[in-house]
Amino acid sequence: MMALSQQLIVSKPERRLQKSGGLHLDIVVLSVINCVCGVFGAPWQCVATVRSVSHVAALTAMSTTHAPGDKPHVIYVAEQRVTGLVVSLLVGLSALAGGVLRLVPLSVLFGVFLYMGISALAGIQLWERTILMLKPPKHHPPVVYVRRVPTLRMHLYTAVQILVLIGLCAVKWSSIGLALPLCLLLTVPLRRALTPLFTPLQLRALDGAHPEKLDDEPDFYQEAPLPG
Structure with missing residues (x-):
């Protein structure tokens, strides 16, 4: 259910995604992974809505030439899986950087998460x-x-x-x-x-x-x- 909610948010028509059908395949893969995890008693995978919306927003090119008073509109989205793969790898490598991450104040981390959450509300x-x-x-x-x-x-x-x-x-x-x-x-x-x-x-x-x-x-x- 959460995966479907994320898909509806990410693949909104205003974003003009051309490969949004790939999101359906992502949900199928995630379901299969969760079935395997359930068999072996491993934790289930869950969606990261805020991170996904921020990812799509970062890949979105907005218009710069529009009539005064009009809101900028989406020109295109650089749809690819490279940045998503890199982000996932960095998240996994963060488990090895515990000593360095402990030096980051919690207020900074909470500020980053708050900014990502508020910026993801747009749209x-x-x-x-x-x-x-x-x-x-x-x-x-x-x-x-x-x-x-x-x-x-x-x-x-x-x-x-x-x-x-x-x-x-x-x-x-x-x-x-x-x-x-x-x-x-x-x-x-x-x-x-x-x-x-x-x-x-x-x-x-x-x-x-x-x-x-x-x-x-x-x-x-x-x-x-x-x-x-």
């Missing part, structure tokens, strides 16, 4: 919609989930996601932390329960569907009946 739709809850509608950017979804319904969807996130964190840090995978699975029927409140078009926009797939469909404001 996550949930974070962007949370910020929009604090802004008046006239200052909302013309992104697909703003154009396709009424403001109140967009805020309702965001509030539900925030409450679910708080609940998952509470379960993780409680004495029933082992039930976190089950709680993650319960988000599937919860998502299905929201279908009566939103149209399929609105849910696709809120789920991060590619804007090009939604441009051919009628806009919310075009569908709304005019008075009189």
Whole structure:
């Protein structure tokens, strides 16, 4: 489940990845490795979402020539596996550098992790919609989930996601932390329960569907009946 969540974050349509299908192969390999580890009693491998998002952001080339006031957009991503392999090797070699790493103050390490976590929030739709809850509608950017979804319904969807996130964190840090995978699975029927409140078009926009797939469909404001 966590691997799928990471894949959805990393392979967002806005990132314009051309080889995103390779992420599916990564999940298969990770599943096979975890099965082998389970047989021999070895620790399971887990995803590193913050590191992966920071890795993709570092390989992303943003536009430098855009209209004043427009946000920079992604031109391309240098998709390759060399840097990921080097990072993994360095992480493994860090086990041999314990004496040197002990000289680094913990405050420095926590600062690096905090910076990586905050910088990784950029581009996550949930974070962007949370910020929009604090802004008046006239200052909302013309992104697909703003154009396709009424403001109140967009805020309702965001509030539900925030409450679910708080609940998952509470379960993780409680004495029933082992039930976190089950709680993650319960988000599937919860998502299905929201279908009566939103149209399929609105849910696709809120789920991060590619804007090009939604441009051919009628806009919310075009569908709304005019008075009189």
